[in-house]
Amino acid sequence: MNREQLASYQPLHVFDEAIFENIVDDLVTTGFSIQKHGLPDFITQALLTCQRSISDAEYKKAGIGRAENYQTAEKVRGDEICWITGSSEEGALWLSWCEAMQQYINRSLFMGLFSFESHFACYEPGKFYKRHVDAFKGQGNRVLSLVAYLNDSWQETDGGELVLYFDENDQIGTKVLPEKGTFVVFLSEAFPHEVLPALRTRHSVAGWFRVNGSVNDSIDPPR
Ligand SMILES: O=C(O)CCC(=O)C(=O)O
Numbered sequence: 001m002n003r004e005q006l007a008s009y010q011p012l013h014v015f016d017e018a019i020f021e022n023i024v025d026d027l028v029t030t031g032f033s034i035q036k037h038g039l040p041d042f043i044t045q046a047l048l049t050c051q052r053s054i055s056d057a058e059y060k061k062a063g064i065g066r067a068e069n070y071q072t073a074e075k076v077r078g079d080e081i082c083w084i085t086g087s088s089e090e091g092a093l094w095l096s097w098c099e100a101m102q103q104y105i106n107r108s109l110f111m112g113l114f115s116f117e118s119h120f121a122c123y124e125p126g127k128f129y130k131r132h133v134d135a136f137k138g139q140g141n142r143v144l145s146l147v148a149y150l151n152d153s154w155q156e157t158d159g160g161e162l163v164l165y166f167d168e169n170d171q172i173g174t175k176v177l178p179e180k181g182t183f184v185v186f187l188s189e190a191f192p193h194e195v196l197p198a199l200r201t202r203h204s205v206a207g208w209f210r211v212n213g214s215v216n217d218s219i220d221p222p223r
């Protein structure tokens with residue numbers, strides 16, 4: 001390593017893998033994992049620092065696919081999003097923690113996860129995300145969804161809960177309060193879910209682990 005390389009050298013973080021092991025166990029038994037206040041504190045802090053540094057102008061209305069216009073999209077989802085690029089130290093720490101999770105899951109379950117993408121999302125009061133799945137069988141390459149929450153002392157009366165349904169016939173589901181430090185991981189194709197209308201501003205991170213979609217030598221970029 002020359003002096004320049006040495007100056008920019010970032011040691012690989014070593015993360016506590018106990019939480020990854022819990023996730024893997026849950027994925028094997030149910031296909032989803034709800035980790036109430038399970039985010040390591042330094043990851044929560046990094047995400048909060050990162051999120052607070054984003055200006056309103058950097059948040060963009062989320063779409064639901066190229067074909068839809070925003071009017072249609074508004075009826076489905078009302079959040080505003082900002083992709084996490086890893087350009088700040090805190091953003092990079094988040095991405096490296098998710099990469100460590102990806103490697104752990106691949107080693108344990110041979111899922112062949114290839115890349116990860118994530119964005120901050122903000123739901124202003126009254127905004128929601130109607131019931132949907134994050135990936136359709138045989139289409140796209142998102143296989144594992146991750147949602148993490150950043151809100152202090154969220155109450156049931158604040159609305160904005162994630163409702164995770166166990167299959168397409170489930171109408172009851174299980175509710176998750178979007179409280180700071182709580183995160184959820186689930187198989188993207190298998191679990192319909194929705195965000196109930198939030199009654200106060202709701203901050204979260206949504207991310208997806210993807211498999212490599214390369215076919216016939218056409219290279220699939222990570223995003
Ligand atoms: O914020 C949540 O609880 C879920 C968000 C979601 O389903 C998505 O962005 O696809």
Ligand SMILES: [Fe+2]
Binds near residue numbers: 132193
């Ligand atoms: Fe979703």
